[in-house]
Amino acid sequence: MTDLTDKVAIVTGASRGIGRAITLLLAMQGAKVVAVARTAEELEELNAKTQGLAIPADVADEDDAAHIVAETLSHFGRLDILVCNAGVGSFNLLEHFDAAEWDRIFDVNVKGTFLLCKAVVPHFKAQGSGHIVGITSDVSKRTFEHGTAYGASKFAQDALLSSLRKEVRPHGVKVSTIYPGLVDTYFNDSRPGSLDAEKTHLKPSDVAQAVRYVLEAPAHVVVDELMLHPMTQEW
Template structure:
């Protein structure tokens, strides 16, 4: 159980982030929900309708340091502490390198990499002071191998893996745990696809990934889970 622990979840408007919010709430956590669209307020509304009253939504751009820092300040004012950060916000697209624009490259790195860095940087002073905290980043199985037409997306996930590994070594002396969740094919809205279509029937569900995140967050304080890799049974993938 995560009773009275305070968790920030980014990308909480839909998909994995929304599923994470509900499962954390069911474990007793208080929630700060971050989303780039007004959909984050709908997640807040649905949670409160289910009886989870300790929920506060923020419409922010995770790549904007000022917005994220302001959110963290308001979370601390509202709840008094931050125990868990789930870096879930992310975007993706699949194109050949020569078809990828510089603007697309910069935006995917801004959200997927810079957004993680900014969120972590914002919560670290508080977690260090309390000598406690769990930072979980939703990466991808392609942070471990490459795929065609995915140079930009794959590069961001390799960056996240490197950042998280280094961060884990840097902050462990403060009692802060850092881990990554690396899912394969998940039935969400990823890359502007449609959730729930027949061809995704046997893919992972957002709730499956959320369950892995809750497991990592709920581990005993003396235990560090560096990463969890999960795939649907039907997915063929390289084994390193």
Template sequence: MTDLTNQVAIVTGASRGIGRAITLLLAMQGVRVVALARGAEELDDVAQSGQILPLAATVTDEADAQQAVDIALQHFGRLDIVVCNAGVGSFNLLENIAATDWDQMFDVNVKGTFLLCKAAVPHFKAQKRGHIVGITSDVARRTFEHGTAYGASKYAQDALLGSLRKEVRPFGVKVSTIYPGLVDTYFNNSRPGSAEAEATHLRPADVAQAVRYVLEAPAHVVIDELMLHPLSQEW
């Protein structure tokens, strides 16, 4: 297995939910993490040690994405991992979806992934190694009522990551995509911890463990896609 100790990662959406769980688990494995999110106060709560460097920024801003990469290189001296986790969603009949909601989902879910990858890929190519992990959704592989906007954004994010995988593989760079089902988080204005969610949803820690799994795979092993089933909690 690949030893993650002293590797450096950027994790987006790191202040709560899945991103927080990924950040804390990676830090426990000895990874130094640039934890990126919009909420400075929540980020400070996540940054419990010198392993985690909080960065209040937005994934939809190209300068912020480049700054995250630059800070990782300047503060920690290297960059090995990028976890594109930040995501938003709202659900409605197509005719009731506000154009602003559509734009926000594509900005965060697709453009946010694009901008961070764009900033990190030249560095990964130059060093002939690196690992990009995208947290998409199982709805990137299926459709459902009220999911036109969110599903479209996740299909687009999945296509972006799949195409990028083919572009960077010749340079020794990995791209893995994780497709969680329902997760017990604050997503879509939910309140985590309900009895129903605990019985039927994945936990943020389950997704974090999946990220750890793909990152620790030996260098010659490429795990392109990993689907997480919300009911069995098996992956």
């Protein structure tokens, strides 16, 4: 298995929920984690636990994305892992969506993934190694009522990562995609910890363990896709 000790990892959407759980778990495994989110106060509190690097940033801003990678390389001198976890969602009938909300969902879920990948791929290719992990959703594989915007963004994010996997594999770079079902987080203004969620939702730590699994797989093993099922909490 791949040892994560001293590996340098960027995790986006790190201040809460899945991103926070991934950040804490990777730090526990000895990785040096760069936590990225828009909320500086929450990032600093998290960074106090991990002793990594906190970078307040908007993943959908091209200058911010380039800054995240440049600051990571300047601080640690290397970069091994990118976890594209930042995501937003909103659910409504299509005719009730306005263009600004549609753009916000695509900016974070798709453009944010694109910009961070664009910033790290040249570095990963040059060093002949690196691992990108995308946290998409099980709705990358299915559709549902009221899910036009979110579902379309997750289909697009999944296609982006799948295509990128084929581009970078010859250069020794891995791309893995994780598809969680319902997760007990603050997503879409939810409040974690409800009784129903405990029965029907994954925990953020379940997704974090899936990320650890794909990252620790031996170098010759490629895990392209990993689906997590909330009802059984199995993957």
